[in-house]
Amino acid sequence: MHSNAAAGGAWGFKLNVFDRLLDTKSTDRKRNLMNFVAQAIAQKDASATSFKDELIDLDVAAGYGHAVLCAAASILRSRCVHS
Numbered sequence: 001m002h003s004n005a006a007a008g009g010a011w012g013f014k015l016n017v018f019d020r021l022l023d024t025k026s027t028d029r030k031r032n033l034m035n036f037v038a039q040a041i042a043q044k045d046a047s048a049t050s051f052k053d054e055l056i057d058l059d060v061a062a063g064y065g066h067a068v069l070c071a072a073a074s075i076l077r078s079r080c081v082h083s
Contacts, residue, residue: 024033042049 018034021034021037022032
C-alpha cells in the first residue's frame, strides 16, 4: 500500500495476493478464501461482480508478451513527457 506516498493517496496490492487467496482453504477443503471474498462482495454490492463484462478484448491482451507490453508502456511514457 502506498497511501502515504508523495504522489497522493494511491492504494493497491501486489497481484500475488490472489495466489494466497486461492491457497487458503476452509477446514473442509471445499472452499478457499477467494470464494469467500467473492461471495462477500456479491452480497454487499452485486453490481461489483459484473466488472468482468467491462474487460473487452482480454483474451487478445493476454496474448501479448511482457516485452511487448513494456515497449508499449515506454512509448506512451515518452509521449506523455514530450507533450
